[in-house]
Every structure is written in C-alpha cells, then in structure tokens.
Amino acid sequence: MPELPEMENYKNLLKVKLMNEVITDVQINREKSINIHPDLFKKTVQNQKIIDIKRRGKHLLFQLQNEQTLLLHLMLGGWMFFGTDSEKPDRTIQVRLSFGQKHLYFIGLRLGYLHLYHQNQTEEKLADLGPEPLNPEFTINEFLNRIGSKHGRLKTTLLDQSFIAGIGNCYSAEICFHTGIRPTRDIDDMNEEARGKLYNSMQLILQDGIKYGGYMDNPVFKGDMLTGGFNDRCQVYDREGQPCKRCRTTIVMELISSRKTYYCPNCQK
Template sequence: MPELPEMERYRNILGKNLTGKIITGVEVNREKSINIPVQEFIDQVANRTVVAVKRRAKHLIFELDSGNSLLLHLMLGGWMFLGNEEESPDRTKQVILSFGEVNLYFIGLRLGYLHLLEPGQLQEKLAGYGPEPLAIGLDEFKARIRMKKGTLKSLFVDQSFIAGIGNCYSDEICFKARLNTAKKSASLTETQVTSLFSAMKPVLLNALEIGGYMDDPLFPGDTKTGQYNDHTLVYDRENQPCKRCGTAITKIKVSSKKSFVCPNCQED
C-alpha cells in the first residue's frame, strides 16, 4: 500500500501536470470505486478544472473549481498512470479522467476509491487523522507518544497517532532509531523518543527523494518510481545482512502485522 513518500511523489508530479487543466472526459467502469451514481459523478466532474492537487495522510485530494474535491485512496493494489491511450498499461481501469489527449488512469481500485466530496464531507472524512510526520514538532510528538501504550509498530501504523506511515516506513524508522518494532511505547526513555522523532523525517524524505517503494510507473519512461526497493534498510529484507552490523534481518509478527528487524542492533 502506498505510504507518505509514494503519495507525496504522486502529488508533486500530478500537481505539476494537472493543475489548471480541464477534465474533458470521465469514464467509470466500476461503480463501487466511486461514492455516487455514475452519471451524477460524470456530470459533476466533467468540464471541471483541477485547481490543486494536495495530499493528506495516504490520500490525494484533487480540488476542483466547483469547490468540491476528488478524494483518492489507493489502498492495497491500487495505482495510477498518466499517459495517452497507446501508452496505458494493459490492465482494467476502474476510473479514467481525460485531460485532452492525456488520461489519468485509476487501476486496481478494488479496495481503494475515488470519491467526490463537498467541502464539509471532505473535512469530516479526514477529521480523525493525526498530524503529518513532516510537519509535527518534537514537543507535540513527545506528548502524543506518551498517550499511547502499544508497540511501536502499532503506534506508527495508527493513522490517528500520526498520518501517512504504514508497514514499510514504520520498520524503516524504528531501524534507524535502533529500536525494535515490538518495543512498547510506554517503556521508551526521553532519549529513545527523541531518536524516533529524529529518524522519522529523514527516512520519509530520503524515500521520497529516491522514488518510494511502489513498483508501478506513474508515466511513460518513469524509471524513478519504486527505486527505494533497492535502498530499504530492513523492510522486506528477511535473511539479508543488516546494513549496520551484518546480522541477518528477521521477519517477526508484531500487533498482527509482519515486521522486519535486525535482532542485534534494534533494542527490544
């Protein structure tokens, strides 16, 4: 599932390419991927201008000149492709937005969605999310973490605690902070809390710069998307040597989720 670095990369690219562009056509091939009847969705989205592309947590928000927004969550298996019909992947597209000869294809939206929301609906939908990890300060981070008692893994994937981090980057952040993902947040010292905070932003920004870990290209000739797969610290590196100490990375189960850790240099 795409996390903050992936969605922020998508936001950057789509914002540059689509802001100010008119949606000249709308095609819906799966009604369950949207939230209102198909014809109503088409009528309200077609011929609208994209005035901004924003991100909140793992969502993208396409703001329209009508005042409404398209809220996208790719969930597991969802992805996008920006290109013309000849360049598009040979995959079923649940929704297609056309911008003249260029189309934005929404693919794999079996669990994900593209919902058209009024401002109040959008605010309500996003109300339960915690602060953005790239914007939160140390004092607020400390205050929020002291309110939690679960494992670090469960803490970082909890979108009400902090928004945009999931399975991959929770492992990466904990590794950089030298803390096991199974460690209880209530047991952390002040120094360890600071270490977690200090690890969080560099890990996310580095992944964003490298291209994120999702494999599917966003546009024709896109060779950068997914390059973080070759740079992960521990995630999905079971039995490979730790990049700090050489010990084999192990896969464990934490809070019912898989997690990758170095058993030697991440403190329990």
C-alpha cells in the same frame, strides 16, 4: 500499500501534469470504486478544471473548480498512471479521467476508492487523521506529548493513523531500524532520549522516501525515472532472511497485530 512518501511523490508529479487542466471525459468501469451514481459523478466532474492537488496522510485530494474534491485512497495494490491510450499498462482500469488525448488511469482500486465530496465534506471525512509528521508545526515537543499518552508496541502506534498520519508497514520498519529500536518494543519501555531519536528518524526516513520517489516502483508516466527509487534503499522492509546491510545479521520477520514486521535482531535493541 502507498504511504506518505508515495502519495507525496504522486502529488508532486501529477501537479506538473494536471494543474489547471480540464477533465474532458470520465470513464467508470467499477461502480464500487466511487461513492455516488456514475451519471452524477460524471456530470459533476466532467468539464471541471483541476485547481490544486493536495495530500493528507495516505490520501490525495484533487480539488476542482466547482468546489468539489475527488478524494483518493489507493489502499492495497492501488496505483495511477498518466499517459495516452497506447502508453497505459496492460491492467484493469477501474476509473479513467481524460484530459484531451491523455488520461489519468486509476488501477487496482479493488479496496481503494475515488470518492467525490464537497470541500467541507472532505474535511469531515479526514477529521480523524493525526498530524502530518513533516509539518513544521509538528515539533519534537508535540511528538513527545502525543507519544507520552500511548501504550503498547511501537509498531502498532506508528501504524495508528489517528496518532500520526501517513506511516504504514514499510516506513514504520525503516524508521525503527534507523532509530535502532525493535518495532516489537513497548512504548512504556522507551525513555525520552529514545523517543527523541524516533522523532528524528521519522523526519529523516520520510523525507528520504519522498526524495527517492517512494518504494513502489510502478512509474506514474512514461519516462518516469523517480518513482520507486527508495525500494533499493530499504534496510529491513520485505528483506526477511537476507543479511542486514549494516552488520550482516539475518533480517527477521514477525507478525504484530497481523502485520508483517521486519527488523535486524542485532542492530535493533
């Protein structure tokens, strides 16, 4: 599932391609991927200029000239591709936004969605999300205050979108590895020094994830050499049974709240 770095990468790349471009056509192949009648969706979106693309947590917000917002959540298996009809992947397309001869294809939206809201409604839909971890206002003191009220396993807390927005299965594992703490550890057993290290690791890993284009390697457009570059930099995520790149101990996978959790039993205490 795309997480904060993947969605930030999508935002950055698509802003270059789509800012101030007009949506010339809309194609809906799966009505369940949108939230209103297809005719109204098309009428509201078509001929509108994209004036900004923002990210909130794991969501992208395509802001239109008419004060409407397309709210995207890719969920599990969702991704996007921008290009001509001849360049598009041989995959089922749920929604297509056209910009002349080029199109933005929304692929794999079986669980994800592209919903249309007025800007005020969008803010309400996202009101339950926690702070952005890379926002300069989200200081270490703010983090310590927030985690001070949490209990239970570290992994579960990092995945809680009301606690911090944007972290999922991959980056929670990588953050814990960088911190040197097992994701199975109880927060109550972490002292302030360990919590401070966790904050610093979160900042570094998420910034690295963005820098290297996230871990999901489907290109956003033909010739995209950035997207997916973080995949080879993952230390523990999806590496069960492989040797730790640091100490050569075998990476372990456990289930926590039905989520696969990866760690090195030697490097993480």
